Amino acid sequence: NRNIRMAKGKADGNEMTLETVRDSLIRQEDTIIFSLVERAKYPINSPTYHESYASIPGFSGPLIDFFVKETEALQAKAGKYQNPEERPFFPDHLPSSLVPPYEYPLILHPAANSINVNKKIWDMYFNKLLPMLAAPGDDGNYASTASSDLFCLQAISRRIHYGNFVAEVKFKDAPKDYEPAIRAQDREALMKLLTFEAVEKMVVERVEKKTMTFAQEVKLNSSSGDNTNYKVIPSVVAQLYQDWIMPLTKLVEVEYLLRRLD
Numbered sequence: 001n002r003n004i005r006m007a008k009g010k011a012d013g014n015e016m017t018l019e020t021v022r023d024s025l026i027r028q029e030d031t032i033i034f035s036l037v038e039r040a041k042y043p044i045n046s047p048t049y050h051e052s053y054a055s056i057p058g059f060s061g062p063l064i065d066f067f068v069k070e071t072e073a074l075q076a077k078a079g080k081y082q083n084p085e086e087r088p089f090f091p092d093h094l095p096s097s098l099v100p101p102y103e104y105p106l107i108l109h110p111a112a113n114s115i116n117v118n119k120k121i122w123d124m125y126f127n128k129l130l131p132m133l134a135a136p137g138d139d140g141n142y143a144s145t146a147s148s149d150l151f152c153l154q155a156i157s158r159r160i161h162y163g164n165f166v167a168e169v170k171f172k173d174a175p176k177d178y179e180p181a182i183r184a185q186d187r188e189a190l191m192k193l194l195t196f197e198a199v200e201k202m203v204v205e206r207v208e209k210k211t212m213t214f215a216q217e218v219k220l221n222s223s224s225g226d227n228t229n230y231k232v233i234p235s236v237v238a239q240l241y242q243d244w245i246m247p248l249t250k251l252v253e254v255e256y257l258l259r260r261l262d
C-alpha cells in the first residue's frame with residue numbers, strides 16, 4: 001500500500017501540496033535538531049579542520065574534506081544522488097550510481113538539478129554555527145566528529161534544497177502571479193511573492209521549542225520543565241533557522257523560479 005510506504009509529509013506529484021511540503025519541512029526540523037545534539041557531544045576538535053593534522057597519502061586537504069569526499073563517493077555509488085532531494089558538497093568527479101535506478105516521481109523542472117548552494121551551507125556551518133554548537137576542546141574523536149558534521153550538513157542541505165519543491169507547488173498554485181516576475185527575472189518580486197512572514201515566525205518558535213524538548217537532560221525524578229542544561233542552546237537553533245536556513249531556502253526558491261519557464 002503506497003500510503004503506508006510513503007513517509008508522512010512525502011507525496012508524489014499529484015498529492016504534493018503546500019501543506020505536504022511544509023509537513024516535510026517540519027519533520028526535517030527533528031532530523032536537523034537531533035543531528036546538532038549529536039555533534040554537540042564532541043568538543044570542537046579543531047584538528048579535524050586543519051590541513052596540517054593529517055597527511056593522507058594521495059590527498060591534500062583537511063580530514064573533514066577527505067571524510068566528506070570519500071563518503072559522498074560511496075553514497076553516490078549506492079544511488080544517493082539519484083534522489084532529487086539530495087545535493088553533494090563535492091560534486092566534481094563523483095562516481096556514478098552502481099544500483100538500479102528508482103523512478104522518482106518527476107515533480108521538478110530539470111533546472112533544479114543545477115541549483116546547489118552547498119558552498120554557502122559549508123561556510124555557514126563551519127564558520128558560524130559550529131563555534132556556537134561545540135564546546136572548546138579536543139578529545140581526539142576526529143573521525144566521529146567529521147561523521148557528525150556530515151550528518152548535520154546533509155540534513156541542513158536537504159532542507160534548504162527542498163526549497164525547489166516548495167517553489168514548484170507555489171508556482172503550480174498560482175502561475176499567473178509568478179509568471180510576470182519570472183519573465184522579468186525580478187528576484188525582488190519573486191522573493192516578495194514567496195515570503196510568508198507569519199509562517200517564518202512559527203518556524204522559529206517551533207524549532208526553539210523542539211530544541212528545548214530534544215536537547216533536554218531527561219531525569220526520572222523531575223519534570224521536563226525545570227531543566228535548563230540543554231545539550232544544544234535552543235536560541236542557537238532559532239538563530240540558525242532565522243539567519244541561515246530560511247534565507248537559503250528562499251534563495252533556492254528564487255533560483256528555481258527564475259528558471260521555471262526555461
Ligand SMILES: O=C(O)C(=O)C[C@]1(C(=O)O)C=C[C@@H](O)C=C1
Nearest residue numbers: 166195196197199200203246249
Ligand atoms: O513555507 C513556506 O512557504 C516556505 O517557503 C518555507 C519557508 C521556510 O524556509 O521555512 C520560507 C519562506 C516563507 O516565508 C516561509 C517559510
